[in-house]
Each structure stands twice: as structure tokens, then as C-alpha cells.
Amino acid sequence: MTHTLLPDAELLSRFAASGDRIVHIIAIATKPDIIKQAPVYAELKSRGANVLVCHTGQHYDENYSGAMLEEFGLEIHAHLAIDGPLATKTAQIIERFSHVLDSVTAAGLTPVPYIHGDTLTSMAVGVSSYLNRVACVHVEAGIRTLTPKGEIYRKFLADHAAGQFDWNEYLAAMRAEATYELGSREPFPEQFNTRVSEAATGFHAAPVELVRGFLLSEGFPPETIEVVGNSVVDATRAAVADAERATIFGKYPQLASGDFIRYCVHRRENTESVARFTVLFEAMETLVRTGSSVLLISLFGTEAAIDEHGFRDRLDALVAEFPETFIYSHVWPNYRDVVAAMLKCSVVATDSGSMQEEMNILGVPCVTLRFGTDRGESLLAGGNVLAPPVNKDFVAEIIQLAASEESLRNVGNIYGETASESLVAEVLKRLDQDWGVFVTEEQRLKL
Structure with missing residues (x-):
């Protein structure tokens, strides 16, 4: 696609006539976005919610996007058709997603964007939303890099060079919380993306308790964070069931x-x-x-x-x-x-x-x-x-x-089951027909 596609006016009119002013906008861009957002989309649809899918065009060809959209049954209602270097694509998403938001609000509806993880799209849609006083739902929020301390790596690399590497000792170190430190800027630019996404978020859907701890340590309000699991479980389970094809x-x-x-x-x-x-x-x-x-x-x-x-x-x-x-x-x-x-x-x-x-x-x-x-x-x-x-x-x-x-092999699933169901349930109980998941200062202070 070479031009921006905005949501169809007739579809927005049907949403406006539904009696529910909330429009859930599922933002996708990359293969992981599609995989993890598709179960959230399906859950919202099963509950009769007003749902739009907005593709930014970050991943665009058949192998990265087209075939998977068909596989997961995702219909695109808005397409931003971004192109160019990283900075250019970021600017295009910020500007063009604003037009998507404008089209929704002009129909008398309240947009609630769902951004995923640490992608460029998550960050830029978040910025665009924030500048329009719209808060996002951040799917797989709060992912932060843990890195072994330098002395840990130096020890094992030296042992390996000397022919004294102990695999079981290395495994034990990998599993010990004391091994790690926060603060890495890698992966680039994803660690920047996820942090910016957080600032634009009204509900943080944390995949695991560890991540909830990161968000709390950064000062995000506890009532905006919930551990719901990871929607990749829903997608992976479905693919396993479909593997015979x-x-x-x-x-x-x-x-x-x-x-x-x-x-x-x-x-x-x-x-x-x-x-x-x-x-x-x-x-x-x-x-x-x-x-x-x-x-x-x-x-x-x-x-x-x-x-x-x-x-x-x-x-x-x-x-x-x-x-x-x-x-x-x-x-x-x-x-x-x-x-x-x-x-x-x-x-x-x-x-x-x-x-x-x-x-x-x-x-x-x-x-x-x-x-x-x-x-x-x-x-x-x-x-x-x-x-x-x-x-x-x-x-x-x-x-x-x-x-x-x-x-x-024997760890067992640490990401929960039915994450999409839990996530959507948490969002729905927080929604305001006028503000979505945006919380005004008066609301936050209960004044």
C-alpha cells in the first residue's frame, strides 16, 4: 500500500449507533505484533466490542505480514503506509495516526489504542496518542533488559579459554537473580521504545510479576498495572492445534x-x-x-x-x-x-x-x-x-x-493461559466512555 487508509466512515457510523462510544484500535506493524495482538482482537470481537485494526506498514511484505494477516483473520481498517529511514517512519506514524484518531473522535467516539511491546509502532503510536490526550493499553508492558554483570561473563569466558568451563555452574548463574543488573540500552531501539510507550499508557498489561516490579519501581501507579500473562500463549496454542496443516x-x-x-x-x-x-x-x-x-x-x-x-x-x-x-x-x-x-x-x-x-x-x-x-x-x-x-x-x-x-525443557509455561481474556476483562472494567483509559488529574486525585 502506498497511501494512508483511514477508517471507513460507514463503519464509524455503525459504531456510533451501537450505543458504545469506545473504539478499540489494535495497532500492528511487525510479525510479533500480529501474533500477539491477534488474540486480543479476537477476544474483543467475541465480546461485541467496536474494534479497528490499524497497520502502520512497518513490516509489509507477504512473508512478514500479508500471509499472517490472513492466517489470523485480521481485517485492516486503517493503514499508515510508512516508508523510509527509522526517523522518517517514526515521524510518519506520529502524524498519520493522529489522522486516525481524528476520524474516530470526529464521529463522536472515544479511541482506545492497543500498542504492543517494544516496537517502533508501539512507541510512535504512543506519542501520537499522548499528544492527542488519548491513553493507550500497552500489551506486554514493562519489558526491561537484564544483563549479567561484567565480572560474571569475564569469569566464565576465562574458564572457557582455560579449558575449565563448568556448564552446570553457568546454568546456575543464569538462574540466579543476583547475576543480573538493569540499565542496558539494548536491544536498540526497543528499550527506548518500550519506555516511551509506558509514558503514553493508561493500562499496563504486564506479562509476568517480574515486569510488574519494574513498572512499580519506575513510579507507575499500581492501579494501572495488572499481571495478565502473555497473549503469545494464546497464539502459540492455536498454532500448535493447527500444526497438522x-x-x-x-x-x-x-x-x-x-x-x-x-x-x-x-x-x-x-x-x-x-x-x-x-x-x-x-x-x-x-x-x-x-x-x-x-x-x-x-x-x-x-x-x-x-x-x-x-x-x-x-x-x-x-x-x-x-x-x-x-x-x-x-x-x-x-x-x-x-x-x-x-x-x-x-x-x-x-x-x-x-x-x-x-x-x-x-x-x-x-x-x-x-x-x-x-x-x-x-x-x-x-x-x-x-x-x-x-x-x-x-x-x-x-x-x-x-x-x-x-x-x-521442563520449566513449564511461565506466561499463563487465556491472557487475552484476562487483558480485555481488565481493560473493560477501567473504561470511561468519554476518556477511555485516560485518567485526568481530578480523577487520579479523586477530587
Whole structure:
């Protein structure tokens, strides 16, 4: 789409005639947005609420958006058609979402935007809403990065270099709260995005108790925060139930037997750094050349890094030399295929945030290819370990050990069930027909 699409006037008229002035605006933009917002949309629709879906256009092609919209049954009512560099897209969302809000309020309706997580869209829709005195519902609010202290990493890297690395000691450290500190600016720009989103929020839907603690420590009112779980559970459970319709094993029959490593690197801090990307590429290369079966899922950032950092020939060599044990693929369009393949993995090595959650739900060991993670609860629970991108042999060994570590599989779901139902119930009991979830100072002070 090349131009902004605003909500249909006839649809807004029907909403106005419904007797309920609230319009729930589900903002989506990326694959994780679609996956996690779709169950919230479905829950609102099942309750007869007035719901609009606004796509900003941040992820736009078939593999990243189109096929998943169809899979989840999402109809787009507004499209912002953003394009250009990061700053330009941010400005476009702020301006163009204001027009969406204007169209809703001009029909005599009260908008309640639902923003998700730590995306550019969450931040910019939040800013646009705040400037219009509209408060958001923040789905998966409060995610903050926990990073092991420098001395922790230095000890284990030194032990590894000396041939004295103790896997069980490392696992214990990953599960100890005292290991970690707050304050990281990574992932970039997501840690900025989530903090800005918070300031524009009237209801913070926290996924876990740890995150509620972060929000309280930052001064957000307790009555605006509720632990509701994570809507990714609803989406993942649905995809597991739908996995029999997966077609991916027809394309890649090698995956059907399982026991492969799903590998993906796409975060800006990993792909834009030649040092970090080299470590992560060479760790993967080591795994393939030492007998592991690896599925590399490549995203836009991955492709750019492969070419910009000079790894295309080495990647092509792996494809040619290991046709049965190394699969190189661009991102898949359907979530049911993604989940069906994940269920077969021995381990997932990723720098994705949402995949850390999905692995916990599916009971698959996860290795996070970062220095820290904004899903710290998965580390503390024992289903996830970090492999910092500083030494290829260290990263490769962590992945190999995690693949055979049963304790990483047996944590159990830490993100709750029926999160979307809980979230919507909490929102509905807070709604004001004039203000949505915006709280005036008079209301806050009960004056």
C-alpha cells in the first residue's frame, strides 16, 4: 500500500449507533505484533466490542505480514503506509495516526489504542496518542533488559579459554537473580521504545510479576498495572492445534526427523556490528562443520549483514557442502509452519525477543545470542541461557550443551493461559466512555 487508509466512515457510523462510544484500535506493524495482538482482537470481537485494526506498514511484505494477516483473520481498517529511514517512519506514524484518531473522535467516539511491546509502532503510536490526550493499553508492558554483570561473563569466558568451563555452574548463574543488573540500552531501539510507550499508557498489561516490579519501581501507579500473562500463549496454542496443516516439512523433509538447531540473527546491534556478526556467523559455521544440523532463518537485517560483512561466499559454501544438514531459508510466511518446525528443534539459538517466550511455552531449550535479554523471566525460570557474541567457540559450545540439557525443557509455561481474556476483562472494567483509559488529574486525585 502506498497511501494512508483511514477508517471507513460507514463503519464509524455503525459504531456510533451501537450505543458504545469506545473504539478499540489494535495497532500492528511487525510479525510479533500480529501474533500477539491477534488474540486480543479476537477476544474483543467475541465480546461485541467496536474494534479497528490499524497497520502502520512497518513490516509489509507477504512473508512478514500479508500471509499472517490472513492466517489470523485480521481485517485492516486503517493503514499508515510508512516508508523510509527509522526517523522518517517514526515521524510518519506520529502524524498519520493522529489522522486516525481524528476520524474516530470526529464521529463522536472515544479511541482506545492497543500498542504492543517494544516496537517502533508501539512507541510512535504512543506519542501520537499522548499528544492527542488519548491513553493507550500497552500489551506486554514493562519489558526491561537484564544483563549479567561484567565480572560474571569475564569469569566464565576465562574458564572457557582455560579449558575449565563448568556448564552446570553457568546454568546456575543464569538462574540466579543476583547475576543480573538493569540499565542496558539494548536491544536498540526497543528499550527506548518500550519506555516511551509506558509514558503514553493508561493500562499496563504486564506479562509476568517480574515486569510488574519494574513498572512499580519506575513510579507507575499500581492501579494501572495488572499481571495478565502473555497473549503469545494464546497464539502459540492455536498454532500448535493447527500444526497438522503445516506444509513446511514438504518443502524441507530433513526437518521432520527433528534434532536440528534453529538459528536466527537479526537484531540491529548484532547485524550492524561486524565483530558481533562475525562471532555469531562463525559459531553457526562451527556447528555445521562439526556435525550439527542447522536451520538458518534469514531476515532483512541478516541478509544485509551477510553481504555488508563479506560472508556470502562462506554461506554459499555451507549450502553446497552440507545439503542434508544445513538449510538456509528466508523467513516463513505462516505461523503454523514456524511453530510446527519449532516443536521439532533440539534447541533454538536466537536474538529474537518473542521466540524466547515461545520456546518456554513449547518446552524447547533456548539460547539467546545477546549480552542480556528483556525476557529475563525466562532466564530466572531456567528455560533460557545467554551466549554473548564475543567468542565463537564459547557460543557454539553453549548451544551444543543446551541442546542436550533436559532441565531447559521442563520449566513449564511461565506466561499463563487465556491472557487475552484476562487483558480485555481488565481493560473493560477501567473504561470511561468519554476518556477511555485516560485518567485526568481530578480523577487520579479523586477530587
